[in-house]
Amino acid sequence: MYGSASTHDLPTTALTGLENEDPILLAEFEARINRGEKIEPGDWMPALYRKQLTRMIEQHAHSEIIGSLPEGTWITRAPGFRRKMAQMAKVQDEVGHAQLLYSAAETLGKTREEMLTDLINGKSKYSNVFNYPTPTWADSNVISWLIDAGAIVNQLANAKGSYGPYCRALDRICAEEAFHLKYGHDAVVHMATGTPIQRKMMQEALNRWWPAIMTFFGPSDKMSVHTEILMRWKVKMASNDECRNQFLDMYVPKILEIGLTLPDANLRKNEETGQWEFTEPDWEDFKRVINGDGPCNAERIAVRRAAEENGAWVRRALLTPKAQYVRPLA
Amino acid sequence: MNPTLDLLYRLADDQLILGHRNSEWNGLGPILEEDIAFSSMAQDKLGHSLQLYSLLHALGEAEPDTVAFTRNAPQFHCCQLVELPIGEYDFSLTRHFLFDHAELLRFEALATSSYEPLAQVARKLRGELKYHALHANTWMKRLGTATDEAIERMQRSLDFTLPYALGIFEKTDAEAEIISSGLFVGEDELRGRWLESISKVLAQTALEVPDVLALTPVLGGRHGQHTEHLQPLLDEMAEVFRLDPTADW
Amino acid sequence: MIQSHDPRMNRLGLPDAPATAAAKGALDQFGTYEAFHQKKEGAPFVYVGPVHAPEADVAFLFAKEQYSRRFACTGLWVVPTAAITVTDYVGDQEWAYDSLPLLTNQQAAATAPPAGPRSGDDTAAEAAYAAGEEDYDIFHLKKRGKAHQHVGKVRASSPAQALQVAKAVFSDQRPVVNVWAARSADFLRSDDGDRDIWTTTPEKKYRDAISYKVQDRIERFKAETGTSQAD
Ligand SMILES: [Fe+2]
Ligand SMILES: [Fe+2]
Numbered sequence A: 001m002y003g004s005a006s007t008h009d010l011p012t013t014a015l016t017g018l019e020n021e022d023p024i025l026l027a028e029f030e031a032r033i034n035r036g037e038k039i040e041p042g043d044w045m046p047a048l049y050r051k052q053l054t055r056m057i058e059q060h061a062h063s064e065i066i067g068s069l070p071e072g073t074w075i076t077r078a079p080g081f082r083r084k085m086a087q088m089a090k091v092q093d094e095v096g097h098a099q100l101l102y103s104a105a106e107t108l109g110k111t112r113e114e115m116l117t118d119l120i121n122g123k124s125k126y127s128n129v130f131n132y133p134t135p136t137w138a139d140s141n142v143i144s145w146l147i148d149a150g151a152i153v154n155q156l157a158n159a160k161g162s163y164g165p166y167c168r169a170l171d172r173i174c175a176e177e178a179f180h181l182k183y184g185h186d187a188v189v190h191m192a193t194g195t196p197i198q199r200k201m202m203q204e205a206l207n208r209w210w211p212a213i214m215t216f217f218g219p220s221d222k223m224s225v226h227t228e229i230l231m232r233w234k235v236k237m238a239s240n241d242e243c244r245n246q247f248l249d250m251y252v253p254k255i256l257e258i259g260l261t262l263p264d265a266n267l268r269k270n271e272e273t274g275q276w277e278f279t280e281p282d283w284e285d286f287k288r289v290i291n292g293d294g295p296c297n298a299e300r301i302a303v304r305r306a307a308e309e310n311g312a313w314v315r316r317a318l319l320t321p322k323a324q325y326v327r328p329l330a
Numbered sequence B: 001m002n003p004t005l006d007l008l009y010r011l012a013d014d015q016l017i018l019g020h021r022n023s024e025w026n027g028l029g030p031i032l033e034e035d036i037a038f039s040s041m042a043q044d045k046l047g048h049s050l051q052l053y054s055l056l057h058a059l060g061e062a063e064p065d066t067v068a069f070t071r072n073a074p075q076f077h078c079c080q081l082v083e084l085p086i087g088e089y090d091f092s093l094t095r096h097f098l099f100d101h102a103e104l105l106r107f108e109a110l111a112t113s114s115y116e117p118l119a120q121v122a123r124k125l126r127g128e129l130k131y132h133a134l135h136a137n138t139w140m141k142r143l144g145t146a147t148d149e150a151i152e153r154m155q156r157s158l159d160f161t162l163p164y165a166l167g168i169f170e171k172t173d174a175e176a177e178i179i180s181s182g183l184f185v186g187e188d189e190l191r192g193r194w195l196e197s198i199s200k201v202l203a204q205t206a207l208e209v210p211d212v213l214a215l216t217p218v219l220g221g222r223h224g225q226h227t228e229h230l231q232p233l234l235d236e237m238a239e240v241f242r243l244d245p246t247a248d249w
Numbered sequence C: 001m002i003q004s005h006d007p008r009m010n011r012l013g014l015p016d017a018p019a020t021a022a023a024k025g026a027l028d029q030f031g032t033y034e035a036f037h038q039k040k041e042g043a044p045f046v047y048v049g050p051v052h053a054p055e056a057d058v059a060f061l062f063a064k065e066q067y068s069r070r071f072a073c074t075g076l077w078v079v080p081t082a083a084i085t086v087t088d089y090v091g092d093q094e095w096a097y098d099s100l101p102l103l104t105n106q107q108a109a110a111t112a113p114p115a116g117p118r119s120g121d122d123t124a125a126e127a128a129y130a131a132g133e134e135d136y137d138i139f140h141l142k143k144r145g146k147a148h149q150h151v152g153k154v155r156a157s158s159p160a161q162a163l164q165v166a167k168a169v170f171s172d173q174r175p176v177v178n179v180w181a182a183r184s185a186d187f188l189r190s191d192d193g194d195r196d197i198w199t200t201t202p203e204k205k206y207r208d209a210i211s212y213k214v215q216d217r218i219e220r221f222k223a224e225t226g227t228s229q230a231d
């Protein structure tokens, strides 16, 4: 899931350091991007490009592995064969996405060991929405449909970015997301159009998740930091507001058509501007949660740590003396 | 019970319960890649059980969802091996190894079952089960020859699990008819093949294999007697399903 | 203990405030293998990505589910990342072989005529193998952002020579943005007898987007509730 914009973690100072780069190499690098060619791991790249991409792909990878947990919460309780098998496959895919993205980040020089160490020590960010709980099956369905829908908006944009390994990973990921989106929609529709118990469960879950969904793409561009150079280098591909607006355009009608309501009285599309208007999310709360004080932060990290620690003996046992690490190639 | 139903229920319940158990590892595996592989095999087991319950449905039994999600422990025909909690990875792998060898050989034999719909399913699953066995063997051989820590763990798991694994081959009253009607070669025959098959792999490890047939098998599962772990598993599995029995999820 | 909504986590017993986790040591996640798959019989093997694994046999198990659980597949190769020799990357319209070091005339003569892969009872080839030459698999990247594709094998006594030989053998293939060469002996490959491990892959419809068709249900709901369009 879940591209960089969702974590709102870009540096707040102006991006600097370019003065130390070789101007000729830098010009060639930018010319290549302008021609629409991808950057590949063997290429020269500015240190800032490497650093920002590493951070972004790493956060995306963390968001996948942590993002598998709120839905994993219901993996043993999914009702009926169809849901049970699909829920397993979806959670599996998210783990697979993490694997693909960690690999892409590795081509830039940070090892998976380093990334996982940072994750389980709470040093890295991941998409903030996963710090919220899924107390019912319906909450899991809301994520499957709408968080994945948001993620797809991000990922389709990022798949047009400039870094070859990230694009390759995203192509594979987007193909699988098509299943996630349809599965999530199917599950939500079944509940929203189902029995009174189901409808109530679904409406309550949507009410719980809507504020988090509205923060998914990050703060408004008006409040956002300077990202022009990242746009020019095709690291950041779409603005937060564009993504959010596109998401609302696509999904609000689909939510309303199945009889669900949205818990924001101010939500409406301004037909003149084409922009959606809504109650500004509580960004202070968002900051508090992303900095560690959300309902599930501790659990998410603890789970990942437990998995790593419980599997340590297996990895120790399999390691052979001839093993050597070189960066994955592409 | 009619021999065909008897056989199908045992097969289907084993697959459902072990598939469910193995799915508990999803997101918690020792390394991302293994997490993915193990989940695939759990999904496969769910798929097998669905196909088998569908055969039962065609024979007049209730819908697969009803059969899987509304029965209680005494109505289940799975062996006790599959109900045990996932424990640590050494146990889950050992169970996977012991069960999937029996599974592969069982479906190999069922490929020529006199009940053609079952034979068809068995033939189709051949390749899928081959990967499961390859996975199990690779892990068993790797861990069974690795560090002292790993060998010790695998040995303990093997010693603990083998008596339960023998419960896979527990017979029911229908056994004689199952064999005579050509439905299946029978549990004794299968156990012999299984023992040969696991012994070949275990011989390539540092693990000590006890005299398996001298062990006391853990029986009862095929007759509805289960460990204290099965009913909570079923309650958890059906928690949402039972919220509203009239609902279409 | 952390109380979770996930019963699995409650069984795991997660401590409330864990101490700082130790930094992972080098190779905690093993080295990597690169995986290539074949979509259908006769098609070239295409690069799909890396897996972390301790050995080739485990890498194969991992790659099979990470890279071929979804779509039809008829073959899979894995090779240690370290076993692959990589040329420079060049532009999308260029030829990566041009970036190889130029050969002296003598070296060029030794490289020509282009040596093909091991074939039958070719005595010259046998002599070459006896003298230490080996087969190498060659992969081309045709466009940046796309995936490397297997183009064939060459015989050589070193990776550098393999690239030189490939330059001659595949001289008609352009553009080539990047080339990989790896000793054929370093690959673990599925064989034809293994193909059935993918037989049921296309039947697993529950993970296909197309099996989720819910429009009828929506239309029925709208008709019943009279919400033709809620906004
Ligand atoms: Fe994902
Ligand atoms: Fe997803």
Ligand SMILES: [Fe+2]
Binding pocket: B041, B044, B045, B100, B103, B129, B132
């Ligand atoms: Fe299996």
